[in-house]
Amino acid sequence: MTAAPSGPSRSRRERPAKPALTRAGIIATAVALLRAEGLQKVTMRRLAQELDTGPASLYVYVANTAELHAAVLDELLGTVDLAPVHAGGDWRERILAVLTSYTAVLFDHPSLARSALLARPRGEHYLQLLEGLLSLLDEGGVPPGQAAWGVDVLLQHATATAAEHAGRDDEADQADWDAVARAVREVDASHPHLAAIGEDLLSGSPPERLTWGFRVLLNGIAYTPRTAKEKP
Structure with a gap:
């Protein structure tokens, strides 16, 4: 005679929902994966593993990896300091502060910086950044059409x-820079303009x-x- 089971029978393994x-x-999971392992690991397949689901399930919410990276970028843009938009003082200095903060976000996440050249964020944080920059350009009296094109150039x-x-690897970067410096300093008379201002280069x-470049763009x-028909 078989002994009765000591507890209730279970037809399937229990697991947390x-x-x-x-x-x-x-x-949010993609951002955490970026911080831990870099952008190259932020794929639909890897993300599905983290979320204990199949990649097909993710496509209901995110169309493809490009859209995923754009959404990750937009999430990080939430850390850009927009306080200068509403502060007092010269509008040019305030827009420089916002742009510097934006650049710093990308420097903090180097794997995302190159992707940002192609990624097209369209979330709320990106819209807030655009709104802030356009607000400052308007405060400076920049015509709307020039501001519309100009904000794109500034972010580029x-x-x-x-x-x-x-x-970049710091050591390799320094070696590259040293090689460029030697080439500039060793030019001969066939490059008179280069020889004259080589050190300034x-x-x-x-x-x-970076800041000088922003100022040049703002002035322009x-x-x-x-167009030639429009007045500045």
Whole structure:
């Protein structure tokens, strides 16, 4: 005679219920994965593993990896300091502060900086950034059409600068810079203009050159009409 079981029989293994998938939860997990392992690991397959689901389930909320990366970028843009938008003082200095904060976010996440050249964020944080920059350009009297095109150029300059330095090894970067410096300093008389200002080509710290570039763009945006028929 077989002994009776000591407890209730179970037809299947018990396991905790999985949290319901949401777009916000997917993006939050993607951001955590970016911080821990870098952008190259932020794929639909890897994300599905983290969320204990199949990749097909994610496509209900995110169309593809490009949209996923754009959403991750938008989430990080929530850390851009927009306080200068509502502060007092010169509008140019305040817009420089916002742009510098935006660039710093990309520098903090180098694996995302190059992707940001192609990613097209369209979430609330990106819209808030655009609104803040356009507000400051309007405060400075920049015509709306020039501001509309100018804000794109400003963000491109910031993004390209961060992307240029993304993922570089400090030692290798210094070796590359030293090689460029030698080439500039050793030019002969066949490059008279280069020989005359070669040292100036190499001068200035990265933050100084970034800020100068922003100032150049701001001056151009403020005083350059979009077409020859328009007045600045």
